[in-house]
Amino acid sequence: MNNNVICYYSNIKNYKFSDESLLLINSWKENWKQKGWNPIVLDEDYARSNNSINEIDIDDFESNLYKFSRNNPSYSIQCYLRWFAYTKFIFENGYALWSDYDVYNHSLEYITFESKYGKPSLHCGSGAVGFLNSDISKEWLNYLKEFYKYDSTNVTNTEFEEIFKSEDVNDMMIFKSFADSNPDVQWRPLSFNFNWDRSVIDVKIMNENWSLFHAHGGLRSSNNGNQFQSIDIPSECVTRTEIKSYVEKLLNDK
Numbered sequence: 001m002n003n004n005v006i007c008y009y010s011n012i013k014n015y016k017f018s019d020e021s022l023l024l025i026n027s028w029k030e031n032w033k034q035k036g037w038n039p040i041v042l043d044e045d046y047a048r049s050n051n052s053i054n055e056i057d058i059d060d061f062e063s064n065l066y067k068f069s070r071n072n073p074s075y076s077i078q079c080y081l082r083w084f085a086y087t088k089f090i091f092e093n094g095y096a097l098w099s100d101y102d103v104y105n106h107s108l109e110y111i112t113f114e115s116k117y118g119k120p121s122l123h124c125g126s127g128a129v130g131f132l133n134s135d136i137s138k139e140w141l142n143y144l145k146e147f148y149k150y151d152s153t154n155v156t157n158t159e160f161e162e163i164f165k166s167e168d169v170n171d172m173m174i175f176k177s178f179a180d181s182n183p184d185v186q187w188r189p190l191s192f193n194f195n196w197d198r199s200v201i202d203v204k205i206m207n208e209n210w211s212l213f214h215a216h217g218g219l220r221s222s223n224n225g226n227q228f229q230s231i232d233i234p235s236e237c238v239t240r241t242e243i244k245s246y247v248e249k250l251l252n253d254k
Contacts (some may be wrong), residue, residue: 002038002093002094002095002096003036003037003038003110004037004038004040004089004093004096004097005032005037005038005039005040005096005097005098005099006039006040006041006042006085006086006089006096006097006098006099007025007028007039007040007041007042007098007099007100007101008041008042008043008047008078008081008082008085008086008098009021009022009025009041009042009043009101010043010044010047010078010081012072012074012075012078013074015072015074015075017075018075020239020241021101021102023239023241024101024102024241024244025041025101027241027244028099028101028102028103028104029041031104031105032099032105034105035105035107035108035109035110036109036110036111037097037105037110040089041101042082042085042086042089043085044078044081044085046085046088046089047081047082047084047085047088048081048084049088050084050085050087050088052084052087052088052141052145053084055145056144056145056148058077058080058081058084059077061073061077063148064147064148064149064150064152064160064169065080065147065148065169065171065174066169067164067169068164068166068167068168068169069168069169069170070168070170071170076170076171079170079171079172080144080171082171083140083141083144083171083175084141086098086132086137087132087137087138087140087141090132090133090134090137091134091137094133094134095131095132095133095134096131096132097129097130097131098129098130098131098132099128099129100128100129102128102244103128103129103212104212104244104247104248105212106212108212128212129212135184136182136184136185139178139182139184140175140178143174143177143178144174144178146160147160147163147174152164159177159180159181160177162177163177
């Protein structure tokens with residue numbers, strides 16, 4: 001297994017979320033590098049050089065990709081473009097771990113990754129980090145193309161109809177539908193911090209069992225016995241950079 005971990009970033013003009021995200025890129029690279037990974041940042045130019053994008057008008061905001069989306073169109077298009085960047089990289093370089101740039105790596109060392117998790121799953125149990133190979137990447141892009149071209153007036157695809165019923169179409173909802181329908185895509189958490197239950201913070205459990213946390217979706221932890229924890233972030237921690245710094249201090253990582 002190679003040690004590449006990839007993320008995607010492209011600046012969105014006049015969008016505060018994008019400006020804040022830029023501040024996270026260097027710290028993301030340094031953080032993953034310290035854990036033995038080779039962090040690589042891909043961008044929009046790279047994504048658009050993927051020949052598969054020619055079969056989708058990614059800039060058509062009236063298409064199925066953007067129906068009922070609650071997100072800013074400028075943000076949504078970047079969410080789709082990241083998949084074209086990820087899959088192009090995988091086609092050229094082999095399987096890879098991909099990660100959002102606001103995922104903080106607390107203890108997922110590359111050197112112990114395979115021994116800890118066995119044969120890597122093709123996708124983890126969240127929308128923030130995953131593992132893809134070229135075969136699954138091809139199937140995923142084909143699924144995305146089918147969704148893009150789907151005529152919803154015919155009501156012939158129950159999977160796609162379920163997505164439309166949500167009235168919040170986005171890339172991760174389509175990917176989850178793809179994963180749920182594909183027996184080759186396993187959902188396997190990498191000791192993630194995703195659960196809504198709240199309890200007293202136990203830093204010892206967190207240090208022993210946490211691998212990653214996602215600053216975008218809040219801060220939650222679970223140990224290997226499926227006992228879940230949540231952290232109430234102090235009100236003065238507003239940005240994801242401030243959240244990251246708070247947790248580093250809490251876990252004595254800094």
